[in-house]
Amino acid sequence: xxxxxxxxxxxxxxxxxxxxxSDPEEPLQIDSLGLIRLVSFMESDCGxxxxxxxxxxxxxxxxxxxxxxxxxxxxxxxTLS
Amino acid sequence: xxxxxxxxxGGPAGSSAAMFLAKEGIKPIILEQEAFPRFHxxxxxxxxxxxxxxxxxxxxxxxxxxxxxxxxxxxxxxxSWFIPVARRDENWELHPATTWQVRRSDFDALMxxxxxxxxxxxxxxxxxxxxxxxxxxVRGVTMVRPDGSEEDIExxxxxxxxxxxxxxxxxxxxxxxxxxxxxxxxxFFTHVKGxxxxxxxxxxxxxxNTLIFYQKKYHWAWGIPIDDEVMSLGIVVPTAExxxxxxxxxxxxxxxxxxxxxxxxxRTENIEYLGKVHVIPNYSFQVRSFCGKGYICLGDAxxxxxxxxSFGISAAMREAEFAIPHIVSYLRGERRDEAxxxxxxxxxxxxxxxxxxDMVDLFWEQPFAFATFVHQRYRSELIDAFAGRVYETxxxxxxxxMQFRKLLKRERDYSHxxxxxxxxxxxxxxxxxxxxxxxxxxxxxxxxxxxxxxSDGNKASDRDEASTAELVNAE
Numbered sequence: 001x002x003x004x005x006x007x008x009x010x011x012x013x014x015x016x017x018x019x020x021x022s023d024p025e026e027p028l029q030i031d032s033l034g035l036i037r038l039v040s041f042m043e044s045d046c047g048x049x050x051x052x053x054x055x056x057x058x059x060x061x062x063x064x065x066x067x068x069x070x071x072x073x074x075x076x077x078x079t080l081s
Numbered sequence: 082x083x084x085x086x087x088x089x090x091g092g093p094a095g096s097s098a099a100m101f102l103a104k105e106g107i108k109p110i111i112l113e114q115e116a117f118p119r120f121h122x123x124x125x126x127x128x129x130x131x132x133x134x135x136x137x138x139x140x141x142x143x144x145x146x147x148x149x150x151x152x153x154x155x156x157x158x159x160x161s162w163f164i165p166v167a168r169r170d171e172n173w174e175l176h177p178a179t180t181w182q183v184r185r186s187d188f189d190a191l192m193x194x195x196x197x198x199x200x201x202x203x204x205x206x207x208x209x210x211x212x213x214x215x216x217x218x219v220r221g222v223t224m225v226r227p228d229g230s231e232e233d234i235e236x237x238x239x240x241x242x243x244x245x246x247x248x249x250x251x252x253x254x255x256x257x258x259x260x261x262x263x264x265x266x267x268x269f270f271t272h273v274k275g276x277x278x279x280x281x282x283x284x285x286x287x288x289x290n291t292l293i294f295y296q297k298k299y300h301w302a303w304g305i306p307i308d309d310e311v312m313s314l315g316i317v318v319p320t321a322e323x324x325x326x327x328x329x330x331x332x333x334x335x336x337x338x339x340x341x342x343x344x345x346x347x348r349t350e351n352i353e354y355l356g357k358v359h360v361i362p363n364y365s366f367q368v369r370s371f372c373g374k375g376y377i378c379l380g381d382a383x384x385x386x387x388x389x390x391s392f393g394i395s396a397a398m399r400e401a402e403f404a405i406p407h408i409v410s411y412l413r414g415e416r417r418d419e420a421x422x423x424x425x426x427x428x429x430x431x432x433x434x435x436x437x438x439d440m441v442d443l444f445w446e447q448p449f450a451f452a453t454f455v456h457q458r459y460r461s462e463l464i465d466a467f468a469g470r471v472y473e474t475x476x477x478x479x480x481x482x483m484q485f486r487k488l489l490k491r492e493r494d495y496s497h498x499x500x501x502x503x504x505x506x507x508x509x510x511x512x513x514x515x516x517x518x519x520x521x522x523x524x525x526x527x528x529x530x531x532x533x534x535x536s537d538g539n540k541a542s543d544r545d546e547a548s549t550a551e552l553v554n555a556e
Binding site for chain 2: 032033035036039040052053055056057060
């Protein structure tokens with residue numbers, strides 16, 4: 001599963017005033033409070049449950065790492081939806 | 082001299098033990114070598130510490146002294162968050178509550194005076210050696226008075242409240258003393274005026290909350306208001322960081338303070354130092370078998386994990402309260418034949434400390450997960466832990482603590498009394514989790530201080546002596 005567009009939109013909004021992410025390897029630069037909100041958004045709006053042990057900053061560092069996390073989760077059918 | 086209960090050390094552990102014993106009609110002797118008031122670090126209380134003082138009937142006295150009221154802990158770091166002080170009612174529902182920040186010289190004197198007013202006898206003197214019984218237990222101490230004269234005090238029970246001086250552990254009356262996880266850290270602290278506080282009257286922005294600042298792992302600072310003007314300010318860094326800069330401690334404190342966190346910089350731009358900078362290096366340790374025939378160690382006398390979440394006074398006073406029923410039945414003659422008459426108490430206290438240790442470890446190992454737990458997933462469980470509710474009788478270990486262990490890949494098993502709570506060992510030298518004994522190749526606090534004094538030169542030597550005195554003053 002790819003990263004849902006609404007999640008990418010959410011990330012771009014929470015990064016403002018930084019420009020939208022253009023490179024999957026580009027650091028997302030979301031502060032820790034923003035990351036907590038991001039996780040909350042993933043769970044409530046995207047149906048992607050983030051397990052406690054997945055709450056490491058590296059998983060949310062870039063679109064690439066986030067995509068890998070989501071990929072791993074969908075392979076394990078580990079979503080709420 | 083003979084007594085039922087001898088308490089070594091008149092800090093909060095000793096004086097609260099004496100007050101709880103007095104409620105049972107037991108009037109102990111407290112042996113204290115320092116003339117109070119005296120300086121001591123550890124100024125912040127958890128919610129449960131405040132509740133305990135109320136149970137001792139001391140609320141009015143606390144209010145009379147106008148100690149700063151703490152509504153919670155505010156953390157500024159890579160993750161920023163606030164944890165309010167809250168209490169549990171009889172249905173285990175959370176309600177807002179407050180506790181206090183105290184100037185320890187004043188608070189400890191208040192407690193010791195109150196313990197005497199309730200029937201404890203205070204003797205000025207230093208515990209020199211432990212008197213041992215044939216079965217390896219403890220039956221009293223030899224004390225030295227300020228004039229140098231010695232006398233034996235025989236007791237059915239010796240309660241070691243000597244703090245970091247760990248009198249009974251040093252006497253080898255207990256099991257071995259191990260290095261703790263944070264033994265390679267060093268703490269510097271002093272009192273200042275002019276530090277910026279928040280201006281609210283309650284909650285997150287209350288003016289007298291505990292402030293914690295960090296950015297880099299293991300590099301942090303605290304700000305704890307101790308009256309309307311004065312704040313206790315401390316920084317904690319790896320000892321290697323201090324040694325690398327080759328500075329005296331006052332110089333290092335001023336140099337390093339602005340490097341911890343921008344919010345700390347903002348709050349300390351115009352501070353005035355009120356005294357010297359104190360230091361405690363290598364503070365983390367753990368004593369095994371800290372209860373046994375004729376003895377109990379309470380608070381810092383058996384374990385010091387890390388000062389970051391202000392659990393010191395809380396653990397000391399709560400362990401004193403927990404110990405009372407065990408002491409009462411022991412004095413009645415129960416369980417005298419058992420290898421460790423206080424095994425249940427020991428396990429109970431150790432489990433509580435382990436829960437705290439797991440919490441501190443996860444804070445540093447996985448700050449993002451910790452912050453998410455605080456904000457969302459385990460908020461009420463963490464409110465409990467920060468309030469000092471970490472014991473078995475308080476729904477612990479909670480789901481949060483169990484999850485901490487999972488993330489730390491750590492298992493805790495309490496089924497065998499000989500092997501629970503084995504120290505995890507130094508964070509910086511994992512191979513060194515060895516015994517911290519007088520003949521150990523590992524440098525202990527006292528040796529470190531002595532060497533530091535020599536290399537600092539004469540200018541710093543008076544400060545080192547003062548710091549050594551702080552470490553051993555409860556002995």
